[in-house]
Amino acid sequence: MNLRFDFVIHWLWAIVFAVLAISGFALIGAKYGWIVNYSIAAADYVHRVGSAVFVLLTLLAIGNAAIKAWKNENRPSAWMIIGASGFRLCNFIISLILIITGAFIWICSEYNHVQVAFALYLHEYAAFLALAGVIWHLYQKSHALDWPAVKTKGKGGPADAAKTVV
Numbered sequence: 001m002n003l004r005f006d007f008v009i010h011w012l013w014a015i016v017f018a019v020l021a022i023s024g025f026a027l028i029g030a031k032y033g034w035i036v037n038y039s040i041a042a043a044d045y046v047h048r049v050g051s052a053v054f055v056l057l058t059l060l061a062i063g064n065a066a067i068k069a070w071k072n073e074n075r076p077s078a079w080m081i082i083g084a085s086g087f088r089l090c091n092f093i094i095s096l097i098l099i100i101t102g103a104f105i106w107i108c109s110e111y112n113h114v115q116v117a118f119a120l121y122l123h124e125y126a127a128f129l130a131l132a133g134v135i136w137h138l139y140q141k142s143h144a145l146d147w148p149a150v151k152t153k154g155k156g157g158p159a160d161a162a163k164t165v166v
Contacts, residue, residue: 023047
C-alpha cells in the first residue's frame with residue numbers, strides 16, 4: 001500500500017481539528033459544556049494536547065509546501081491542506097490565526113486580561129469561521145459520493161437503456 005504524505009496529513013489534520021472543535025466549543029461555556037459532560041478540566045487538557053499536535057501537523061504541511069516550492073515541483077497534491085491560493089490559502093490564514101491567538105491565550109492568560117479577552121474573541125470567531133469552511137469543504141467534495149452508473153456498450157436505444165447497470 002502506497003500512502004501519500006499529503007493524504008496522511010490531510011486526514012490526521014481533519015481528525016485533530018474535529019477533536020479541537022469538540023473540546024474548544026465545550027470550553028466556550030455552559031452552552032456547549034454538554035459535549036464533554038461538563039468536564040471542563042478534561043476538555044482543557046484535550047484541547048491543549050490536541051493543539052500541540054495541530055501545530056506540529058501544520059508545521060509539517062508548511063514545510064512540505066516550502067520544499068515543493070523550493071524544488072519547483074508542480075505536481076498537484078489534491079489532499080494538501082496548505083497552499084498559495086483558494087481554500088488552501090484561507091485554511092493557512094485561519095490556522096495561523098488560531099495558532100497565534102491560542103498560544104497567546106495559553107501563555108499570557110495571567111498578564112493582561114484585556115488582550116487575552118481580545119485573543120479569546122478572535123480565537124472563537126476564527127474557530128467558527130473554520131467550522132464554516134469545513135462545512136463548505138465537505139459540500140464541495142460531496143461529488144466523491146456520487147457513484148456514476150456503469151453503462152454497457154450499445155447504440156443508445158431503448159434496449160440498451162435496459163442494460164444499464166446501476
